Amino acid sequence: MLTETQLKRYTRNILLPNVGAAGQEKLLQSRVLVVGSGGLGSPAAYYLAAAGVGHIGLVDSDKVDLSNLQRQILHRTEDIGRPKVASGAEKLRALNSDTEVIAVEKLITGENADDVVRSYDVIVDCTDNFSVRYLLNDACISQQKPMIFGGVLSFSGQLMTIMPGEGPCLRCLFREDPSPDASSCAEVGILGAVPGVIGALQSTEVIKYLLGLGNLLMGRLLTYDALTAAFFEVTLERDPSCPSCAQL
Amino acid sequence: MLFKLCAKLTVGKFLRGDSMKLEVRVFSGLEKYLPGITFGQAFEIDVPEGTTGRGLLVKLAIPESQVFSMLANGRHFSFDQKFHPGDRVALFPPVGGG
């Protein structure tokens, strides 16, 4: 049962078609893991906490750096040098005390990936590298958990919702580690609001999944070009020879 | 989906004999290698039959190291595979920042 305060706090959620008080209660009971608390994780975690997702796990092994503040809006100037998960958890708790924030100061490895994702309903990939994404992808496939992939570069971003066994996974799409010669954000830059757009869309996919709303971005890689202000959708199929999900 | 514009781009000379058309789109910065082509804009290209993924990159003058993922008709496509006429190709760099 929602309290009077909760009815007021979440009134704009509750008014939405097919959400209502029951949907809000469902959000309050949901467990979402946000891996990475940088450019994507900041807006994604903020919107999930604001929406009243009851349990948010925040995973990151980095500390806040001055160069992060141009886009990583969970962190402030006085947070420089602090663990990102401590800084991020503090902001989320201040935003909404209904949300239990679990700060996990860890690098995802092949050894811990399964354990880290185990207790969550959905995983939001807000990481900044493909080796961790592949580990998360495999852990989510083995435990049949949905994962919302997001990535950004320069003026562009992309996202896709991965439903293991139902739609393509990350490895259906991407096979190898990127070439060391390929462009990265550290070299070509990133416009801060671009991960803002993609992270907000990731949090939207999470809430749609949790409440069974609309159509997910399953098998649809949505790509955003800030320069032309356009979105493009590339339809994808599962790859029968995918090294990660072919057996499902 | 958002556009139906197909720019025609004939790279190199039209080859007498067996050529085929591919529909190509490039994303997230790879358009810088293709003057006149914008992010996500579909264009047609004539290539010899039997052209591989790698052969297409050579023809488009896009360095292999910059292409993280090549898709044909919505499926992963290796640089060694051969295209079929009419294949819809999408090329992505690693969009991996967070």
Ligand SMILES: [Zn+2]
């Ligand atoms: Zn797969």
